[in-house]
Amino acid sequence: MTDLLPDMARPEPADPPGTPTAGPDYSRLVKPDRVHGSLYTDPRIFADELTRIWYRTWVYVGHVSEIRQPGDYVRKSIGLQDVIMTRAADGGVHLLLNRCAHRANLVCEADRGNSKSFRCPYHGWTYRNTGELIGFPFNQGYGGKGTIEGELSLASVPRIDSHQGFVFASMAADGPGLAEHLGEAAGELDRLARLSPDGEVELTAGWLKHRTRANWKLLAENETDGYHPQFVHGSIFSVTQSPIGALYSDKSTAVTRNLGNGHSENDLRPEFRRIAEPMRWFGTTQARVPGYVRRMREAYGEAAEQILVEGAPHVMVFPNLFLAEIQVFVIQPVSAGECVQHSTAVQLKGAPELNRRMVSQSVGSVGPAGMLLADDTEMYERNQRGVAMLRPEWLDLRRGLGRERLDDRGLKVGTATDETGMRGFWARYLTLMGAA
Amino acid sequence: MTAPAGQDLDLPQIEQFLYREARYADEHDYDAWEALWTDDAIYWVPAGGDLTEPGGQMSVIYDNRSRIATRLNQLRTGRRHAQSPPSSLRRVISNVEVLGDTGGDTVVGANFVLAESRERGVETWAGRVTYRLRLVDGELRLAGKQVLLVNREQALPTLAFLI
Numbered sequence: 001m002t003d004l005l006p007d008m009a010r011p012e013p014a015d016p017p018g019t020p021t022a023g024p025d026y027s028r029l030v031k032p033d034r035v036h037g038s039l040y041t042d043p044r045i046f047a048d049e050l051t052r053i054w055y056r057t058w059v060y061v062g063h064v065s066e067i068r069q070p071g072d073y074v075r076k077s078i079g080l081q082d083v084i085m086t087r088a089a090d091g092g093v094h095l096l097l098n099r100c101a102h103r104a105n106l107v108c109e110a111d112r113g114n115s116k117s118f119r120c121p122y123h124g125w126t127y128r129n130t131g132e133l134i135g136f137p138f139n140q141g142y143g144g145k146g147t148i149e150g151e152l153s154l155a156s157v158p159r160i161d162s163h164q165g166f167v168f169a170s171m172a173a174d175g176p177g178l179a180e181h182l183g184e185a186a187g188e189l190d191r192l193a194r195l196s197p198d199g200e201v202e203l204t205a206g207w208l209k210h211r212t213r214a215n216w217k218l219l220a221e222n223e224t225d226g227y228h229p230q231f232v233h234g235s236i237f238s239v240t241q242s243p244i245g246a247l248y249s250d251k252s253t254a255v256t257r258n259l260g261n262g263h264s265e266n267d268l269r270p271e272f273r274r275i276a277e278p279m280r281w282f283g284t285t286q287a288r289v290p291g292y293v294r295r296m297r298e299a300y301g302e303a304a305e306q307i308l309v310e311g312a313p314h315v316m317v318f319p320n321l322f323l324a325e326i327q328v329f330v331i332q333p334v335s336a337g338e339c340v341q342h343s344t345a346v347q348l349k350g351a352p353e354l355n356r357r358m359v360s361q362s363v364g365s366v367g368p369a370g371m372l373l374a375d376d377t378e379m380y381e382r383n384q385r386g387v388a389m390l391r392p393e394w395l396d397l398r399r400g401l402g403r404e405r406l407d408d409r410g411l412k413v414g415t416a417t418d419e420t421g422m423r424g425f426w427a428r429y430l431t432l433m434g435a436a
Numbered sequence: 437m438t439a440p441a442g443q444d445l446d447l448p449q450i451e452q453f454l455y456r457e458a459r460y461a462d463e464h465d466y467d468a469w470e471a472l473w474t475d476d477a478i479y480w481v482p483a484g485g486d487l488t489e490p491g492g493q494m495s496v497i498y499d500n501r502s503r504i505a506t507r508l509n510q511l512r513t514g515r516r517h518a519q520s521p522p523s524s525l526r527r528v529i530s531n532v533e534v535l536g537d538t539g540g541d542t543v544v545g546a547n548f549v550l551a552e553s554r555e556r557g558v559e560t561w562a563g564r565v566t567y568r569l570r571l572v573d574g575e576l577r578l579a580g581k582q583v584l585l586v587n588r589e590q591a592l593p594t595l596a597f598l599i
Binding site: 205206377 | 481483484485488492493494495496497498499503505507510513514516517518538539554556571579589590591592593594596
């Protein structure tokens with residue numbers, strides 16, 4: 001590489017062959033106003049991310065509404081780990097690694113279902129849906145029952161916690177708690193739940209899975225990039241005469257906020273407060289959803305007016321959960337150059353009038369054929385091809401750096417189109433990657 | 437072979453219609469393709485899972501006639517990045533069978549294999565298509581098209597062309 005770039009102080013992604021893996025110095029790759037292209041392409045960096053981010057900090061896994069009944073289970077992921085999220089007989093939620101303790105076969109092949117136990121197809125070992133080994137055929141080979149059960153079980157993810165039904169997990173036994181990790185983002189999950197007259201979000205509309213040949217961070221950065229919508233989504237905005245584009249313009253009063261800990265938001269509330277029409281955030285009027293509006297006013301009293309005007313959060317929760325107003329996205333990393341986007345429509349308990357519309361709007365917008373997301377994904381995949389070019393080495397992050405301010409919570413705020421959110425993402429990234 | 441009831445359609449006539457619909461889609465002839473649909477049309481590509489209640493569940497595509505128009509209008513802007521440039525497409529339709537009729541429409545099943553080439557690479561798409569065909573003023577029209585992808589349970593790449 002150095003012969004190609006003789007006169008530039010190229011950071012050091014490459015160790016000489018055979019060197020013990022000290023790995024890159026991430027402080028040389030992540031700067032306050034730019035990040036190095038190798039962060040999106042280097043398989044060793046991806047391996048470091050698995051260890052230092054995906055298997056360490058809190059990662060979103062699934063939602064309790066996906067496993068309502070005792071015995072319900074769904075297969076999810078944490079980084080590259082295949083994880084079964086189960087509901088035990090006592091109502092507890094468990095996260096089990098999908099790996100038999102005998103010969104490492106997958107014990108669960110179905111994406112979802114209901115079962116008190118998982119039976120490995122290879123030699124018939126059977127586990128309770130809380131992980132304990134309860135059967136191993138021809139057990140005299142192990143000295144009979146009551147022998148190996150204490151030693152061999154499905155592995156449980158060390159830490160599990162939830163907020164508003166959103167289940168998060170950490171593969172590290174020790175570390176900051178979920179509340180500390182979520183910080184300011186917790187209130188955004190609360191804000192989403194408050195759009196339900198019953199105060200509950202449900203993720204029960206099924207998931208689209210969009211295979212994306214791009215590094216996962218391109219997605220995480222884009223989720224609160226208010227600069228791209230007019231360009232990437234201009235086609236659908238013009239065809240539908242959508243007012244969304246105007247929310248992300250030079251004239252918009254919306255702001256981009258670094259929520260801390262890598263979380264960020266496009267806060268559209270200033271625009272909706274200025275317009276001051278209930279349900280405008282949903283592209284409708286209160287007259288068209290009278291049952292919902294009535295139930296909200298019954299549930300929240302005077303506070304309902306603010307909720308109905310301000311609408312839903314547009315928040316990226318580090319590293320993999322995106323609250324996209326009426327959708328939820330989950331980013332699943334696969335390799336340095338590939339990831340999967342999972343998307344579903346938000347469903348609000350007690351709001352049937354809204355729920356079908358949210359599914360319909362989401363089906364039109366997101367997923368592999370979505371009139372918005374297919375174009376985002378085209379950008380991610382072209383970006384991934386772009387970062388393979390050696391020059392310029394950096395991706396620029398300086399937009400709005402000179403006009404950031406602190407809000408009354410002490411959080412950094414930029415205009416609707418500034419890269420304040422991305423800078424917050426990378427600050428957190430560097431903290432986790434650098435402090436190994 | 438004729439349709440069991442209702443409409444008097446023979447298999448060659450049906451096949452010719454299906455091939456024409458496929459050719460319009462392969463060649464991005466949006467106007468000709470759009471003109472095939474009836475006003476109550478449903479164009480549906482289910483995701484994995486439940487096929488019984490499309491209105492309450494996520495689908496890859498679930499377009500009524502109005503949304504078909506929106507989708508095509510977006511393509512017509514030339515700024516639908518996921519189809520700019522358009523994918524190069526060719527599909528083969530086979531195993532065409534008249535399955536019965538429903539509400540006066542003839543239900544036809546077929547299998548398809550489709551090669552899609554973009555700068556990203558070549559994707560192979562395959563699946564089962566169920567069509568609802570209707571004679572309107574002597575012309576065959578498309579009242580429904582459901583495309584069950586063989587890999588619908590897996591993560592799918594971008595599907596921004598007409599399938």
